[in-house]
Amino acid sequence: MFAAYAARISPDDPLSALELGEVPEPAVRPGWSVVTVKAATLNHHDLWSLRGVGLPEGRLPMVLGCDAAGVDEDGNEVVIHSVVGQSGHGVGPDEPRSILTERYQGTFAQRVAVPTWNLLPKPKELSFEQAACLPTAWLTAYRMLFTNAGVKPGDTVLVQGAGGGVSTALVVLGKAAGLRVWVTGRDEAKRARAVELGADAAFESGARLPERVDAVMETVGAATWSHSVKSLRPGGTIVISGATSGPSPKAAELNRIFFLELKVVGSTMGSKEELAGLLALCANSGVRPVIDSVRPLAEARSAFEQLERGQVFGKLVLTP
Secondary structure: OEEEEEOOOOOOOHHHHEEEEEOOOOOOOOOEEEEEEEEEEOOHHHHHHHOOOOOOHHHOOEEOOOEEEEEOOOOOEEEEOOEEOOOOOOOOOOOOOEEOOOOOOOOOEOEEEEEHHHEEEOOOOOOHHHHHOHHHHHHHHHHHHHHHOOOOOOOEEEEOOOOOHHHHHHHHHHHHOOOEEEEEEOOHHHHHHHHHHOOOEEEEOOOOOOOOEEEEEEOOOOOOHHHHHHOEEEEEEEEEOOOOOOOOOOOOOHHHHHHOOOEEEEOOOOOHHHHHHHHHHHHHHOOOOOEEEEEEHHHHHHHHHHHHHOOOOOEEEEEO
16 A cells, blocks of 8 residues: 655654655554545654654654544544553553554555544544544644643633644634633744634744733743743743754743742643544534645655645645
8 A cells, every 4th residue: 555654764854764655554453443544634743753753763664644534444434543552442551652653553544553442433524634633733732721721711821833733723722712812933924824713912932922821832842931931920831742943941941930830731642532522622613623735645745845844834634
């Protein structure tokens, strides 16, 4: 079958490690299902995999892709929850959790095998392309806001970095929940599009805000960390789910964190139950994922190039 996969590891030139071509069909095993992929979406995790983060050479070649929606062997339209392990469903009960492309082959292929427990019904209200956007970036945003941020309708949330899959999800979901959402970004056009999506205000990266916020959603890391800490009200919360600009800020701002009793909460992906809640929210409220573009899987390289350049607003979708 045709797939986009990591053929080697290249920390400095990740796209040189990307190959498109034929790979073996997914193995069938007890408790697992083979899903015919109708749509899959890119995440920064795919670029990190090509760099060797979470993917040792001994597991190569590895089909990339964490997210997908498709059709199972019985003809059911499904969405894949990509976190495998620590559940006892389809793997040993003591296996540490991983996401697709770390231990198991991913979704940038015509078919993918996953534990049957990891399948959820696709709401009829969502297209395959829309549903495929949800299991990683949108689920991450859902957990950040509704499980870890401790915010309530009317609170003000700052989203660092306009344009990416998680940040656009945070804007849309935050507005649906009655939050006041502010965003930052270096690109004026992306800031304007964030406002079109529903953000109440958009500021240049590092700009002084009109007032301190109740929570900051942090995915950028080193480049925005100091600004995130300084933007919080006393007792406020930073929820961090990524560090695309690097994990080591020049200043940790520890004095400000302890003196103002700020909370720093790590957030990673989400549970199957949270994904079910996100799917229901989208189906029932009219909330829809933001899609940058849709390409055939054969054009995956151009999508990876776009993601690496950071010229993305919303999700990049691939269709086998």
